[in-house]
Amino acid sequence: xxxxxxxxxxxxxxxxxxxxxxxxxxxxxxxxxxxxxxxxxxxxxxxxxxxxxxxxxxxxxxxxxxxxxxxxxxxxxxxxxxxxxxxxxxxxxxxxxxxxxxxxxxxxxxxxxxxxxxxxxxxxxxxxxxxxxxxxxxxxxxxxxxxxxxxxxxxxxxxxxxxxxxxxxxxxxxxxxxxxxxxxxxxxxxxxxxxxxxxxxxxxxxxxxxxxxxxxxxxxxxxxxxxxx
Numbered sequence: 001x002x003x004x005x006x007x008x009x010x011x012x013x014x015x016x017x018x019x020x021x022x023x024x025x026x027x028x029x030x031x032x033x034x035x036x037x038x039x040x041x042x043x044x045x046x047x048x049x050x051x052x053x054x055x056x057x058x059x060x061x062x063x064x065x066x067x068x069x070x071x072x073x074x075x076x077x078x079x080x081x082x083x084x085x086x087x088x089x090x091x092x093x094x095x096x097x098x099x100x101x102x103x104x105x106x107x108x109x110x111x112x113x114x115x116x117x118x119x120x121x122x123x124x125x126x127x128x129x130x131x132x133x134x135x136x137x138x139x140x141x142x143x144x145x146x147x148x149x150x151x152x153x154x155x156x157x158x159x160x161x162x163x164x165x166x167x168x169x170x171x172x173x174x175x176x177x178x179x180x181x182x183x184x185x186x187x188x189x190x191x192x193x194x195x196x197x198x199x200x201x202x203x204x205x206x207x208x209x210x211x212x213x214x215x216x217x218x219x220x221x222x223x224x225x226x227x228x229x
Contacts, residue, residue, distance in 0.1 A: 107204035110174075110211045113141070113151070117219040120166075123198035124155035125223060131155035136221045138164055141214065147172050151212065155198075157221070166202055170212050179206040 014020075117139045124131035131137070136157040142150045152159075153166040161167075169178040179186040179202055186206045195203050205212075 107201070107208045108210055109208065110213055111205070112213045112215040113139075113217075114215050114219045116212065117153070117221065119201060120153055120155065120198055121221070121223060125225075127197045128155045135223055137223075139219050139221050141217055144172060148177065166198075168202070168212070174211045174213055176205055176210050176212055179203075 117137065120137050120139065124134065124137050134155075134157055138152065138154040138157055138159040140152045140161060142152075142161075148169055148171055150161075151168040151170060152161045152164040153168070154164040159165075165182055167180040168176055171177050181199060181202060186203055204210075
């Protein structure tokens with residue numbers, strides 16, 4: 001018994017002297033800390049909810065107050081600086097990547113109503129799962145009133161104007177002055193998580209105030225392969 005006790009004491013002494021005991025303790029402490037941080041920062045935790053609220057507060061951008069002559073560079077730089085002051089490095093990099101993707105490419109200075117509807121149809125066919133197999137899209141335009149008119153677009157057919165996914169307001173000369181996507185005012189907030197396809201097209205058109213040329217008030221809304229109603 002004394003021999004076993006002596007061996008245990010000697011082994012413990014050796015582990016402390018060699019630093020092995022410290023390594024074991026460090027490992028347990030590190031694991032405990034990682035688990036605690038992971039639990040505390042989950043989306044449904046109090047910290048996660050507070051972080052989400054703080055991000056929402058700090059990431060509001062009023063595009064009405066920003067001039068976009070070189071919007072790709074300007075917007076990216078401004079938002080990057082804001083992100084670095086409010087987010088951890090990893091989160092900032094993810095959001096910066098989303099913003100860069102959202103602003104990639106060139107928005108047209110002018111586009112006809114027919115061309116815009118064709119882009120909507122292509123997006124509905126290839127990238128909008130809810131419109132897969134549908135025979136047409138929705139595209140309509142209001143009469144000119146008080147110097148402006150509204151354009152209504154949706155990847156699904158036969159949608160009522162007030163239910164359309166995209167709503168654009170253009171001036172008498174066709175300049176895009178306001179835009180809404182799924183009820184959200186494009187000019188009063190930043191879309192996180194990235195925008196793709198036709199959604200990104202509408203966002204970019206708004207930032208550069210693209211001129212929409214009304215070449216027809218009854219564009220071809222039908223998909224080339226037909227489809228279900």
